[in-house]
Amino acid sequence: MPVVNENRSSSEMTSARDKNNSEDEKLANEAVIEVENLSFSYDLGKTNTLRDINLNIPKNKVTAFIGPSGCGKSTLLRCFNRMNDTIATAKITAGSIKIMGSDVSNPRVDPILLRKEIGMVFQKSNPFPKSVYENVAFGLRIGGERNKTAIDEIVEESLKRAALWDEVKDRLKESALSLSGGQQQRLCIARTIAVQPSVILMDEPCSALDPVATTVVEELITTLREDYTVVVVTHNMQQATRVSDSTAFFYLGELIEYDLTSKLFTNPAKKQTEDYISGRFG
Amino acid sequence: MDSKFERKKGRVSAELIATLILRGATYLVILSFLLIMGRIVVRGAPVLAKEGISFLTERPKILFGFYDENEKYHRLSSQEFREYQKENPNGIILSKQSANYSGGGIKSPLIGTLFLVLICIVLAMSTGIAAAVYLSEYSKRGPFIKVVRLAIINLAGVPSIVFGLFGLAFFCYFFPVITKSAPAERSAKAWEIPTWMYPSNFADEGYRIDMADTPPDSGSRKIIVHKADDGLEFSVFNARGAIVKRVKQYEIDATKPTWVDIENDLATIKSMRDSQSPEVFYQSSRTVEEEALISKLRPLLKLKRRLWLSFQGWEPSMIAAGCTLACMVLPIVITACEESLRAVPQGFRDAALSLGATQWQTVRKSVLPYALPGMLTASVLGILRVAGETAPIMYTGAFATGNLPWVGLREEGVWKVGEFFQRGCEAMPYHIYILSAKIPQSDLVRPMQDGAVLVFMLIVMALATTSVILRMRIRKKLKW
Numbered sequence: 021m022p023v024v025n026e027n028r029s030s031s032e033m034t035s036a037r038d039k040n041n042s043e044d045e046k047l048a049n050e051a052v053i054e055v056e057n058l059s060f061s062y063d064l065g066k067t068n069t070l071r072d073i074n075l076n077i078p079k080n081k082v083t084a085f086i087g088p089s090g091c092g093k094s095t096l097l098r099c100f101n102r103m104n105d106t107i108a109t110a111k112i113t114a115g116s117i118k119i120m121g122s123d124v125s126n127p128r129v130d131p132i133l134l135r136k137e138i139g140m141v142f143q144k145s146n147p148f149p150k151s152v153y154e155n156v157a158f159g160l161r162i163g164g165e166r167n168k169t170a171i172d173e174i175v176e177e178s179l180k181r182a183a184l185w186d187e188v189k190d191r192l193k194e195s196a197l198s199l200s201g202g203q204q205q206r207l208c209i210a211r212t213i214a215v216q217p218s219v220i221l222m223d224e225p226c227s228a229l230d231p232v233a234t235t236v237v238e239e240l241i242t243t244l245r246e247d248y249t250v251v252v253v254t255h256n257m258q259q260a261t262r263v264s265d266s267t268a269f270f271y272l273g274e275l276i277e278y279d280l281t282s283k284l285f286t287n288p289a290k291k292q293t294e295d296y297i298s299g300r301f302g
Numbered sequence: 303m304d305s306k307f308e309r310k311k312g313r314v315s316a317e318l319i320a321t322l323i324l325r326g327a328t329y330l331v332i333l334s335f336l337l338i339m340g341r342i343v344v345r346g347a348p349v350l351a352k353e354g355i356s357f358l359t360e361r362p363k364i365l366f367g368f369y370d371e372n373e374k375y376h377r378l379s380s381q382e383f384r385e386y387q388k389e390n391p392n393g394i395i396l397s398k399q400s401a402n403y404s405g406g407g408i409k410s411p412l413i414g415t416l417f418l419v420l421i422c423i424v425l426a427m428s429t430g431i432a433a434a435v436y437l438s439e440y441s442k443r444g445p446f447i448k449v450v451r452l453a454i455i456n457l458a459g460v461p462s463i464v465f466g467l468f469g470l471a472f473f474c475y476f477f478p479v480i481t482k483s484a485p486a487e488r489s490a491k492a493w494e495i496p497t498w499m500y501p502s503n504f505a506d507e508g509y510r511i512d513m514a515d516t517p518p519d520s521g522s523r524k525i526i527v528h529k530a531d532d533g534l535e536f537s538v539f540n541a542r543g544a545i546v547k548r549v550k551q552y553e554i555d556a557t558k559p560t561w562v563d564i565e566n567d568l569a570t571i572k573s574m575r576d577s578q579s580p581e582v583f584y585q586s587s588r589t590v591e592e593e594a595l596i597s598k599l600r601p602l603l604k605l606k607r608r609l610w611l612s613f614q615g616w617e618p619s620m621i622a623a624g625c626t627l628a629c630m631v632l633p634i635v636i637t638a639c640e641e642s643l644r645a646v647p648q649g650f651r652d653a654a655l656s657l658g659a660t661q662w663q664t665v666r667k668s669v670l671p672y673a674l675p676g677m678l679t680a681s682v683l684g685i686l687r688v689a690g691e692t693a694p695i696m697y698t699g700a701f702a703t704g705n706l707p708w709v710g711l712r713e714e715g716v717w718k719v720g721e722f723f724q725r726g727c728e729a730m731p732y733h734i735y736i737l738s739a740k741i742p743q744s745d746l747v748r749p750m751q752d753g754a755v756l757v758f759m760l761i762v763m764a765l766a767t768t769s770v771i772l773r774m775r776i777r778k779k780l781k782w
Contacts, residue, residue: 101656108442136658146649148668159657162667208653215657 051076052219052249053100057115058125060092060099065113069095072115073275075268077219082241082250084264084281086257088301091270093253097221100124100251101138102131120218136163139212143224145204147196147211152179152188155196155207159215174214181247182210183240202233206240213248220244222252226259238263257297261285269293339759346756349749357407357753362704362733365405367746368398377746379405401746403704403737408754410706414620414727417707418699419689421624421723422631426685429628430635431677437636438643439651439665458633462693469626469698475615477622485612492612500609620707621723623699627688634684642676643669676776683769690762692731700732702740730758 053076060070070092077083085093095104099117102124104110112125124134136159147155156175165171175192179185184206188199196207205225212220222241226234241263244250254260260267261281268278269292277284277293288294295301350357363379370376371394378386382405386393441447475488485492526537536549616622646669654664688694707727711718737751 103652103656106651106655108444132658132660135656140652140656142649142652142656144649146647146653148650148653149672158654158667159659162654162657162659162663211653211657 050078052079052120053077053251054118055096055115056118058096058099058112058117059114060095060104060111061113062095062104062107062110064109064111068113069273070099071273075275075278077249077251078266079249080245080247081265082245082252082263084260084267085251085253085270086255086260086267086296087270087276088296089255090272092273093268093270094223096270097140097223097251097253100219100221101135101140102129103135103140105131136215137217138219138221139215139217141205141208141212141220141222141225144228145201145208147199147204147207149195149197151193152196152199152207153192156211156214158211163215174216178210178214179207181213181244182206183236183243184210200233202229202236205229205233205237209237209240209244217248219249219251222250224253224255227255234259257285269296271296342752342756342759345752346759349753350756352749353407353753358412358757359409360407361410361706362403362408362728362750363406364400364402365746365750366398366400367744369396370394371396377405399744399746401744402741403702403733404741404747404750406704408730408733408750408757410704411728411730411733411754412757413706414700414729415689415731417620417727418623418627418695418729419686421620422627422688423682423685425624425628426631426635427678427681430632430681431639433632434636434639434643434677435665435670438640439669440661454633454636457629458637460630462630462691465626465630465694466697469622469629469694470618473615473622473625474618474698476613477615477625478611478613479616481610481612481614482608484608485610486614489612489614492610492614495609495611616724618697618699618701618726619724620699620727623695623726623729624723626694626698627685627691630691630694631681631685631688635681638680638684639673639677642673642680645676646672679769679772679776683765683772686765686769687762689765690731690758692735695729696732696735699726700729701726702732702736703728730754730761734758 055073055075055077058070058073059068061068073096085097087093098104099112100119115125116123117125119134119138123129148158150158153175156178157171160171160174176185176189179188184203187203188194188207191198196204199207205228209220209225225241226237229237238259241250241252245265252260252263264281266279267281267284269276269284269288269290271292277288277290279289284293285297288297363381365377365379366383367375367377370390373396376386437447437450441450476490480495527535538548650668650672651664654668655661659667692700703726705728707725708717708722711722711725734751734754737747737754741747
């Protein structure tokens, strides 16, 4: 099972990690995303928003990032698909991120290719003001797909995969904005799936949804793990326990604890984690 | 009353004075608006009512005012005056006065303003949208962008007369242009464009052969052939009516074609010309015979087609005035466009980028389509307001002319589109300036002044109102 580089802030700890046991070895092979000693800054290194993060995200599992606002969990998520590139002063100041074995913090990496492999779903559902069909087809069209039957097929498949097909199959030509909030968010998930990524990053996907819509999306997330590696950022600790296999707790830009969800929430190793999950702060 | 809440006397009056001053200032605004509008309407409306639609559809003409033998006063435009004279050949005309541009209507300034604004819209929108997209979607914050933004803000504050003078210096007398005639003296630097770079369909200059001894009208290129003592003499005129070349027969070594040929050709053309009335002849395009003779003469007279790239500007012209206006509205357009771009939710950009779109795909597919309606309305309406500016155009392209800008451009059956833009035109604000400050004032001029001002005010007010209404509508619509 996936475990776990705990937060190692000293070089001594890093060297300790080098003497990895056989179980760690196995983990490394399974990991889709490997983060090593990552530090990240929004202001060209003056202050580090993320400090010395180490973690491996296992394949075909749901990993939850929890922590109070401003702890850097969304920032880390946006490092994975280089969405931070849109900010001129954002910079990885130390360490590396390997995705499926290749370093993505390298400036020679093409973020366009990377983002086709790593889809993202945002906090606020953001369908384009186009038809349902065109929303799902968007990624294919910009990828240069012209074949109408191929697009039709992928659109249907993606909508089915996002558990939305039955609700929208008769209104594919209607505006996506006419859908309900939960449907819009699932549409965004379908849109992401249509590009056929291997990892889906979700940045608080349910925070703008009502409880019923949240349940539907959460159920969807748990089924997505069969085909995708999912990383979910969430404020909602119950949600983390419901959907995730492992959970990382961030606090003030550092990874405090990363463990199996069942272990982290029942028997946290760190005092700060315990305080946070028991609601003493955050 | 003996209450501790009783109003103190002194405070009431201070309150009253403050209210009165503030209210007075507000009323002053309405008062000045009413005074200006009232005066314009009261004086302009009767003129419009009397002249009717012809006020908008007739070109400005000379107006004559005089008493006839019955001491009846007549106000007649030049054309009407000629008719009057024809009808009353023996009529007595007393204390005749005349005033330029005071008869007819305001068709040519209206049309001139329309063209200036159109040129300005095309130039300012294309540049402004591109700059706004760059600033809002591509540029990263830095000292350079700060300088650019500062420049935009400052550009918006430059007085319009400065734009006018800048336009005169830059667009009229310095801007690099491609010219068919030799570079002007003022040209800062000129290069002849090598022949291989000419477009394949580069049109012939279109010389026409003429045998008259009078210099040609400007606007047509001619070769005038006349008999001199020592044989034929060829004078080649450019479009401005200036002689660019004069060649004597004996100066040319002409074994082919022989002079007899040329003289025969000339005789043919001349007889053709004589058989037609001059008007008909000049309206028709060049005849086959003329074409043939010109192609014979071209090598002899060395009528080479040449193009220059010259830093000499367009001279005062519609294009120069349009460019000046475009510079002036650029900050408005950029600001309006950026505002519309900002109104597009960040989520659209994030979504497109996260799906693997390039920056350009993101802009083109998920930002521009949603920003464009707002961009177009906001900036077009911002631009329309410069329709009222006089200073930027008075040196760069506005002329006191009653002529429409395309008059005389159909030369030899072909519309000269390029030359059209290099002509000056009349424009509404400049026309009003001319009417009220540049021609001798008399009772003859006044109706035209009043009518023109009223029409102009109505147009500008209509545009301003539409701009406000449309902007409000678009703001409402721009919610996602």
